[in-house]
Amino acid sequence: MTSRNRLYFIINLTVFIDTLLYGIIVPAVPHYAETFDISETVVGTIFVAYSAGLLLSSVPVGHLCDRVDRKKILITGAIGLAVTTLIYMVSNSLYLILISRFLQGVASSAAWTAGMALVAEMFPSSSRGKKLGLILSAAGLGTIVGPALGGVLFEFLGYKYPFAIIAIIALAPIILLGKKNKEFLPEKNDEPDMQSSNLLATLKNRNLLWGAITISSATFGFGVIEPILPLQLEQRFGLTSLGIGFVFGILSLSVTLSQPIMGGLADKFGRKKMMAAGLLATAAVAPFLAYAQSLVLIGLIIFLFGLASGMISAPCLPLMAESISRNEADGGAVGNAMYGTAFGVLNTAYSFGLAAGPLLGGLMTENFSFVFTMGFYSVLVAAVSIGVMRNVWETLTFD
Numbered sequence: 001m002t003s004r005n006r007l008y009f010i011i012n013l014t015v016f017i018d019t020l021l022y023g024i025i026v027p028a029v030p031h032y033a034e035t036f037d038i039s040e041t042v043v044g045t046i047f048v049a050y051s052a053g054l055l056l057s058s059v060p061v062g063h064l065c066d067r068v069d070r071k072k073i074l075i076t077g078a079i080g081l082a083v084t085t086l087i088y089m090v091s092n093s094l095y096l097i098l099i100s101r102f103l104q105g106v107a108s109s110a111a112w113t114a115g116m117a118l119v120a121e122m123f124p125s126s127s128r129g130k131k132l133g134l135i136l137s138a139a140g141l142g143t144i145v146g147p148a149l150g151g152v153l154f155e156f157l158g159y160k161y162p163f164a165i166i167a168i169i170a171l172a173p174i175i176l177l178g179k180k181n182k183e184f185l186p187e188k189n190d191e192p193d194m195q196s197s198n199l200l201a202t203l204k205n206r207n208l209l210w211g212a213i214t215i216s217s218a219t220f221g222f223g224v225i226e227p228i229l230p231l232q233l234e235q236r237f238g239l240t241s242l243g244i245g246f247v248f249g250i251l252s253l254s255v256t257l258s259q260p261i262m263g264g265l266a267d268k269f270g271r272k273k274m275m276a277a278g279l280l281a282t283a284a285v286a287p288f289l290a291y292a293q294s295l296v297l298i299g300l301i302i303f304l305f306g307l308a309s310g311m312i313s314a315p316c317l318p319l320m321a322e323s324i325s326r327n328e329a330d331g332g333a334v335g336n337a338m339y340g341t342a343f344g345v346l347n348t349a350y351s352f353g354l355a356a357g358p359l360l361g362g363l364m365t366e367n368f369s370f371v372f373t374m375g376f377y378s379v380l381v382a383a384v385s386i387g388v389m390r391n392v393w394e395t396l397t398f399d
Contacts, residue, residue, distance in 0.1 A: 004122055006176075007071070008131065011115040012138040014078050014173045018108050019139045021085060021166055022050065023146025026248050027241035028154055029230040036094045041366060044227040044358025049098040051223070051358075053105020054351030062113045062344015070121075070340065073114035075177040080107025082170035089163035105351065112347055117339040120321045132317045133263045140256030144249050151245020207323035208342055210392045211316055212349035214275060217384045218312045219350050221286060221305075221377050223357015228365055228373070229289065237295055250299055254306025255313070263314035271315035272394045278311025279385035283378040290371040320346060322395035 025046070033043050065073050084107055088100040115135070123131045153162035226248075233239040233247060266274035285304045292298045324342040364373040 008119065008122065010173050010176050011074065011118060012135055014074065014111045015115060015135055016138045016142040017170050017173065018081055018111050019142030020146045021081060021104065023143045023248065023252065024150035024162060024166060026147045026226055026230060027151040027245040028159055029227055030234050031159055031241070033231065038094065039366065041362035044362040046097060046101055047223060047227050047358045048355045049101035050105040051351040051355035053102040054109045055348055055355055057106045057109040058113060058347035058351060059341070059344040061109050062340040062347070065114050065117045065340025066338045070114045070118050071177065073110050074118065075174065077107050077110030077114060078170065078173045078177060080110065082167050082174065085163050085167040085170060089160050109347055113340055113344050116343040120339040132321060133259055133314060136259050136313055136317065137256055140252055140259060144252035144256055147245040147248035147252065151242040154241045205323055207392055208320060208345060210388055211320040212345055213384055214279070214312060214316060214388060215346055216349040216353040217381050218282065218309060219353030220357045220380065221282065223354040224361030224373060224377060225289065227358045228361055228370060232370060247298060247302060251302045251306045254303040255310045258307045258310025259314040262311045266315035267396070270394055270396060271319040272388065272392045274315040275312055276385045276388045278308050279381045279388065281308035281311060283382040286378045287371070287374045290374045319395055
């Protein structure tokens with residue numbers, strides 16, 4: 001394995017562990033609600049804390065990635081994931097859990113931002129979409145394994161020891177990153193004037209703005225269903241942690257399977273169109289999560305919801321990577337892209353959606369109903385799809 005591919009493998013492994021850690025607590029939501037005697041809204045703060053850490057740190061970490069060795073940022077994130085997992089394991093109060101989840105979010109921002117920036121810079125445009133898509137598949141695999149593994153481990157080992165297992169797994173990328181590994185990266189221009197100019201151009205990129213809006217709206221839905229749907233499944237169908245983990249495993253499986261397929265279709269028919277179609281499909285499917293009255297229907301709808309989500313995410317990252325390295329005004333001329341800053345912005349948008357989802361979703365569900373909440377989400381993503389079609393410029397050219 002070449003040094004470049006070895007580093008790429010480590011980035012995928014780190015992203016997998018991060019999403020594994022994020023998803024493993026989903027089946028434990030009813031346990032936390034009962035143990036700490038808290039409402040749906042307060043349960044949502046466990047997810048919000050992670051998103052808040054990601055939200056507040058992503059842009060600063062991203063900009064740092066454009067100025068220093070990205071590998072150092074990546075290894076710092078990997079170490080942070082292992083340490084904060086151990087803190088989470090020994091937390092015996094809601095406050096300590098919230099602190100550890102916040103720190104996990106900070107560590108995650110380092111791992112994701114540095115990892116994505118490295119991939120965008122290591123590989124040429126012709127293979128960049130595929131490489132970024134495979135990282136999304138690694139992330140999707142983590143979200144598949146996380147809830148399912150959590151359901152099994154919580155059922156048989158309780159609610160602490162599973163996190164010790166994840167902390168041990170998290171040592172793997174730290175050990176691999178600690179070995180000498182020569183990256184094949186272009187020289188960065190560290191002149192202050194050039195850095196400022198590139199930063200301003202990146203933040204003013206119209207596609208980056210609408211990519212951030214798209215990601216925020218999509219992850220808002222996940223932020224809603226992750227804390228609320230487990231409680232709904234327990235109340236409506238009497239599911240245990242094992243059953244809840246299985247349902248969310250279906251969701252993650254459909255997202256992961258759909259991404260390479262949707263990415264290929266987007267390369268053929270257009271990334272902009274695929275993103276808009278995914279948003280509209282999400283709007284059509286989401287309300288039925290609140291209406292379904294059988295587990296079979298829940299399984300089918302959650303699978304379709306995952307397919308629609310894959311239609312959004314698969315074309316979005318390649319389109320953003322192309323957009324920040326090209327200037328629309330110059331006919332797509334290649335520029336000196338600040339990948340770290342750009343992916344920091346996208347991570348911020350991702351975390352904003354995950355943070356807003358549990359808070360607003362919990363409030364709307366408590367004061368109105370789960371049906372109302374999912375209806376609101378449906379209208380939101382439908383509106384964003386119109387904005388994407390009107391404002392995003394397609395980076396692909398078609399003969």
